[in-house]
Amino acid sequence: MEEIKTALAEADPFASWWPFVLAGVVFVVGTIRTFMGGQPCPNANAIPGRVIVVTGACGGIGRELCRELARRSAHHLVLGCRSPDQGAALREQLVREAPGCGVEVLPLDLRSFDSVRRFVRQVQAAHAAVDALVNCAGVIFHPPERTPDGFEPHLQCNFLAHFLLTQLLRPQLGRSQHGGRVVNLSAHGYTAAKLGSRDDPLNLRQTAPAGSGRDAFAHSKLAIVLASRILARRLAATRVTVNCCSPGLVRGTGHLRHSPIMKALFAKVLTYPWMWLFMKSPAQGAQTIVRLVTDPELAGTSGDFFNDCERVELSELAKDDELAERVYREALGAVGLPDEDEPDQ
Ligand SMILES: NC(=O)c1ccc[n+]([C@@H]2O[C@H](COP(=O)([O-])OP(=O)(O)OC[C@H]3O[C@@H](n4cnc5c(N)ncnc54)[C@H](OP(=O)(O)O)[C@@H]3O)[C@@H](O)[C@H]2O)c1
Numbered sequence: 186m187e188e189i190k191t192a193l194a195e196a197d198p199f200a201s202w203w204p205f206v207l208a209g210v211v212f213v214v215g216t217i218r219t220f221m222g223g224q225p226c227p228n229a230n231a232i233p234g235r236v237i238v239v240t241g242a243c244g245g246i247g248r249e250l251c252r253e254l255a256r257r258s259a260h261h262l263v264l265g266c267r268s269p270d271q272g273a274a275l276r277e278q279l280v281r282e283a284p285g286c287g288v289e290v291l292p293l294d295l296r297s298f299d300s301v302r303r304f305v306r307q308v309q310a311a312h313a314a315v316d317a318l319v320n321c322a323g324v325i326f327h328p329p330e331r332t333p334d335g336f337e338p339h340l341q342c343n344f345l346a347h348f349l350l351t352q353l354l355r356p357q358l359g360r361s362q363h364g365g366r367v368v369n370l371s372a373h374g375y376t377a378a379k380l381g382s383r384d385d386p387l388n389l390r391q392t393a394p395a396g397s398g399r400d401a402f403a404h405s406k407l408a409i410v411l412a413s414r415i416l417a418r419r420l421a422a423t424r425v426t427v428n429c430c431s432p433g434l435v436r437g438t439g440h441l442r443h444s445p446i447m448k449a450l451f452a453k454v455l456t457y458p459w460m461w462l463f464m465k466s467p468a469q470g471a472q473t474i475v476r477l478v479t480d481p482e483l484a485g486t487s488g489d490f491f492n493d494c495e496r497v498e499l500s501e502l503a504k505d506d507e508l509a510e511r512v513y514r515e516a517l518g519a520v521g522l523p524d525e526d527e528p529d530q
Contacts, residue, residue: 217462222469223433223493226476231258235363236312237478238263238354240293240347241322243271245438245467246370246474250321251275253468253475255283262286263308263315265293265322295322295346296332298520305353314360317478319368320347320409326398326443336519339398340387343405348412349520355425364424364484368477369413371406371429371490374399376500378407386411386508387515398443408512410490410503415513417488419526426487428477433493435470436460 237254241247242264251262262279266272272290279288291307294300308315327338336345351367358365379400381388387408410429417427437460441447447456476494477483489496490503502508517524 214462221463222465223472224495225469226472226479226494228476228480229257230479230481232316232479233258234260235316235478236261236263236314237317237319238265238308238315239319239321240265240295240350241320241370242266243268243275244322245440246432246435246470247319247321248275249466249468250319250471250474251279252282253471254478255279255286255288257475257479258283259286261312262288263312264288264290265304266290267292267294293322295342296334296338298334298346298349301346301349302353305350308354309357312357314362315354315357315365316361316363317366317368318351318354318358319370319474319478320351321368321370321474322347323370323372323440324443325402325440326445327401328443329398337388337401339401339405340408343402344408344412345516345519347409348516349522351416351427352517352520352522355420358425359423361424364426366478366483367413367416367425367427368474369409369427369429370474371409371431372402373431373433373492374403375406375410375503376403378403378502380404380407380502380508383508383511385515386512387519389515389519407503408516410499411505411509411512412516414488414503414506415509421487424484426484428483428487428489428491430473430477430491432465432470432473434464435467436464438467438470 232254237259239247239251239262242251243266251264254262264272264275269290269292276288276290279286291304292300293304322342324339324342330338332338332341334341347369358367380386381391385391388404413427413429420427446452473491473494477491490499491497514524
């Protein structure tokens with residue numbers, strides 16, 4: 186009996202501080218992860234009958250977005266993918282998880298305007314109306330080179346190619362019975378963008394390579410925000426809306442694949458715990474896009490920027506109307522389209 190009493194006394198959790206320390210650590214870690222995970226989409230609306238086009242569908246965030254849209258009964262998803270194998274694998278997964286959702290994989294390489302035009306022709310041949318276009322593909326730290334069309338790769342892949350895609354799909358978006366929605370993926374990093382000159386806001390006439398990969402990324406994401414505001418304005422008389430969003434900092438995607446630091450194994454090992462703690466999962470990163478595509482409350486919202494499922498204020502540079510017009514016109518020229526809209530002055 187004495188032995189049992191002694192054993193029980195020794196097993197008393199209150200005899201040591203360790204259980205409290207452990208509970209405290211679990212609480213703090215859980216709180217940080219919940220906070221950093223961001224706000225989930227505040228509704229669970231189904232979207233039957235919708236045809237949705239997604240670029241970068243096979244990427245970390247794009248894949249989770251497609252899974253969520255399929256779960257919400259989207260009628261048909263058009264997946265713009267560079268790799269046919271990745272596209273086929275994602276299609277198989279979506280059909281398995283949501284058998285009622287039609288899934289089509291079309292080749293799309295944003296480094297080529299010809300590829301964008303081919304992609305659009307295929308979409309137009311199959312769908313008279315498109316209910317949402319999510320321009321989700323993106324690159325950062327891309328090696329400094331020129332695309333086959335002669336542009337800086339961040340500018341073309343993140344901005345110009347999506348700009349062209351959106352312009353070409355305007356008739357289909359305009360035919361959506363639900364009101365067409367364009368969602369452009371930007372990033373918090375757009376606020377760090379530096380413009381070389383207002384006369385050359387896309388740095389098209391720069392002969393020297395444009396700074397670091399991070400600078401070029403930030404510049405392309407600012408261009409997305411500026412041009413989206415002008416397109417939203419020009420479409421104000423229609424039911425088509427255009428909004429931008431940041432997914433936040435998201436771990437476990439291919440986004441940093443070109444980062445010189447993140448290529449090193451020791452950097453991956455060292456940063457993994459911090460990423461796990463402070464960054465969103467790809468599914469959490471997709472939540473703001475899900476809201477922008479599905480929420481009926483946002484049917485009339487256009488030209489705005491969203492983060493963590495909520496509208497947020499733009500930076501001063503992004504609010505510059507004159508600069509935004511210049512970016513829009515330069516982009517039209519760069520992709521070879523005429524300016525057919527009457528600016529709403
Ligand atoms: N992850 C973050 O922390 C973060 C932060 C801010 C903003 N974002 C933005 O969120 C979006 C999704 O990023 P993610 O994290 O999901 O990255 P990801 O896993 O690398 O996905 C990016 C997708 O873009 C595609 N893509 C890249 N270059 C392409 C090209 N030339 N033609 C066609 N597709 C191309 C990739 O296809 P391949 O696999 O074939 O290359 C991939 O499917 C991007 O716009 C990114 O800039 C992400």
